[in-house]
Amino acid sequence: MARRGSLSDSAADSAAEDSALSDAELQEAFSRGALKPGLNVVLEGRPRPPNDVDGLKQCLSEFKRQLAWVERLDVTLGPVTDIRDPVSHNTSDKDAVDPENDFQREMSFYRQAQAAVLEALPRLRKLQVPTRRPDDYFAEMAKSDQQMQKIRQKLKSKQEAMEKSEKAKQLRALRKYGKKVQTEILQKRQKEKKSMLNAVKKYQKGLSDKLDFLDEEQTSSQGNKKSSGSQRIKRGPNAKRRYKNQKFGFGGKKKGSKWNTKESFNDVSSFQAKVAHNKGPGKAGKKALNKRPGKRARQKMKSRAR
Structure with missing residues (x-):
């Protein structure tokens, strides 16, 4: 219940x-x-709100004031299809904007605002009203200095992060290139080594009697030495040597007192075979004096000393 x-x-x-x-x-x-x-x-359905046009006009006439245009700055225009054509303010039905199409509706607002500006500027110039902002114009910012500082720091951090990422990309590319070059060099060396080992094996087995691979290796090693030597030769003497050559000359030809001639070569009168082959008496005496006694003689000498 x-x-x-x-x-x-x-x-x-x-x-x-x-x-x-x-x-x-x-x-x-x-x-x-x-x-x-x-x-x-x-x-029979909800009643529609009345559209009392006469009443609205009467209310408008009650609070409307007759002010100059410079105090009102109102510009009333109809739909505009092209702001370059002043006659296009009144459009026909076929040029009407579809209110359901967002793009057409926003573009109509944009064109109408542009046309209103183009119509208001000549009036303001005629009334000698400045329309440009002066150079010393100061307006307070909508955001505080602290907020703007935060925004600057954030933008700076983003820029630094982008720079770091760009540097990292460049380093990665350089490393890849260096690694590629290194692998190519290693592969080339391995290929040369393999070809040389194959040539050595063929030579050992008697399949080939050519040793060109050794000549190639020597020429490659000597080529670097020759190039460095040629560079040294091309440089020439230094400044000190050039100054001494200029001051004292190159010495000229020597007198040649120790040079051998045909007569001195054929003259064998002063030749002594014993002296030349260490068989003379003086040489033998010296050898006998310097000769070491034998083992038994040394033992006898030790026993006598005791």
């Missing part, structure tokens, strides 16, 4: 709310004489 009572109370509350919401409609229906017996009123 308690549940039924609660349901009936809630239904009564909702009906009261519906009646409270529809009081104005009931009064309007009663004034029209459309109220029928019963609690419900049948309505």
